[in-house]
Amino acid sequence: MIAIRGLHKRFPNGTDVLRGIDLTIDDGEIVALIGRSGSGKTTLLRCMNFLEDYDAGDIELDGATLWYRTDPTGRRVRMSESAIRARRQQMGIVFQQYNLFPHMTALENVYLGPCESQRRPVAEARAAAQALLERVGLGAKTGAYPFQLSGGEQQRVAIARALAMRPKVLLLDEITSALDPELVGEVLEVIRGLVLDRMMMVIVTHELNFAREVSHRIAYLSQGRIVEIGPPADIFDRPQDPTLKEFLRRVR
């Protein structure tokens, strides 16, 4: 379970990008973050696995506070790099593009993490990677390099790579936004499969129909705050907040 309390972040140029985020995500739950560009949804996602730091607030995973601790004098201080690294492995992330390491095959991309970070034996990691790639429909292309794969295939490999680390939660940052339309479907298909596995997921997306289909809850962000949150039916059919209504009107 993920608990986020009072998250604040200010950019160096003075903009407040997150103005107090409170969010709880249960095991097996899927939450979609929607909103206009600059609303803070991507920043929120990136704070979760500490690719961005934050100025105030707590992020807890299964009760344990992540990323910051209090030092003996009571001040809030970053955890050590090794502690951060260990905890990052519990969260898998897939980016919009340029995920894969271009100099490694699909298979090598997937088993790199388990081998190097989790110290699993190579043979075991490779076998697991093979299975994962088959699961995302790329069992025949394990020896392909990223440049030989389509955008959709690359994103599917990226998902497999994140899953290989056996994370507690999967963070997806607009993973279909950079894809040609005909390739989006195959990626969404893989995500649907993960829904059946009750994988906890936080999805930042523009694909509102997809968000409606797979999410348990949808959070609408505006100007660094979660303005409205609820089941897809409530958000799409009975929006309360005026900015949300405007957003849905513009996007539909």
Added chain:
Amino acid sequence: MTFGRWIAIYGPSYLSGLAWTALVALGAGVAAVVWGTVLLLVRVAWGRAGARAVDGYVQLFRNTPVLLWIYLIYFAFPLIGLTWSAVICGGLALVLQNGAYISEIFRGSFRAIDPVQFDAARSLGLSRWGTFRKVVLPQVLVYSIPALGNQLILLLKDTSLLSAISVAELTMNAKLLTEQTGAAYEAFIVVAILYLAMVVLLEATARWARHTVRWRPTRHAL
């Protein structure tokens, strides 16, 4: 004697060397840009043969040191009856060498011009020369400003090589001073500082040039 006093006494003698360096650099720089433009023209106007010829020229100068050309022109010209001064000989070598690099810079900038513009120019009835003058050249020159700035700095540094054929520029100045006063270290440190100062000046000028141009390309060229 202390460094300060040394500068006070010998400072002025650097001025003539500095002036020569600046003069040669500027002169050769302008000439190299003109020569680079000519090479660009040959490349675009004479099809495959032109492009091949310019490529060959560029390859020649990319793979040989400029000092060799300085010597070649300086020693060879008298043999064919041209008794030009050392400055001209050395300057010519610098122009030929840097012209090659500049033509490559221009080639890159040329490719950044959207091909649609040539169709537009033709539809407006511009001649090929008119298109080159009014459409190609201005854009190529502006897109090339950062790289040209760099090239000019390289040219400036190469002027020091003219001391090998006894041109009275800055480095030559320092060598003479060394022989006169025996204070080698001070002489060369001052020279190094002067070159660095000129480099800073050139870099600042390049930045200013980029900012004063009022239009931007509609693609990502700059």
Added chain:
Amino acid sequence: MLILLVKGAMATLVLGVAGIAGGTALGVVLAALSFTRPWPLRSAYRLYVFLARGTPVLVLALLVFYGLAAMSIAVGPYVAGSIVLVIYASAFFAEVFRGGVLAIPAAQVESARSLGLPPLAFFRKIIAPIAFRYALPPYVNVCVMIIKASSVLSIISVWELTLAAREIIERTLDVFTVLGTAAALYFLMCFAVDRLGRRTERDLMRRGFMPERA
């Protein structure tokens, strides 16, 4: 005569290789320095690069040669010449390596961080290989530049191809043949380096990396 020029070319090659090898080693250290957190270290890097790249090779060489003499350090001309080339090359190589690292798309760096890779594996398996491929073309350019820069050492009497050519000319006045041959020898060396670089690029592309598409 030709023998003399070929010997000169070998001396040039030795100087070039020394400069490239030493410059690469020092360049890696410098590039690493440029990515550290403490501000004085990064400023030191900027200063070094500015001084080494902004000073003409000839002036740098004069400084080194006279400086070594002033400090009563007696090394042969080839060692001193190599030192000059190493200093000059290291600044350019450092910027090339820096550029290679900076060219890596952010998502790949962040993916590696998200996988929780330990620092050594992070550098060895991700940063180094990818940066290497981006840095390869400019790296080869600098190598060619160093070989050509060795000709400047002839002015301070380090015996290599250019000085060999000059000596022959002053004896025989056979300017065109001698300098033409010297030019051909330089061309051969530089072109070979360039070719080697391009072949390496092609091999890397086949093994999976196309910088344009990333």
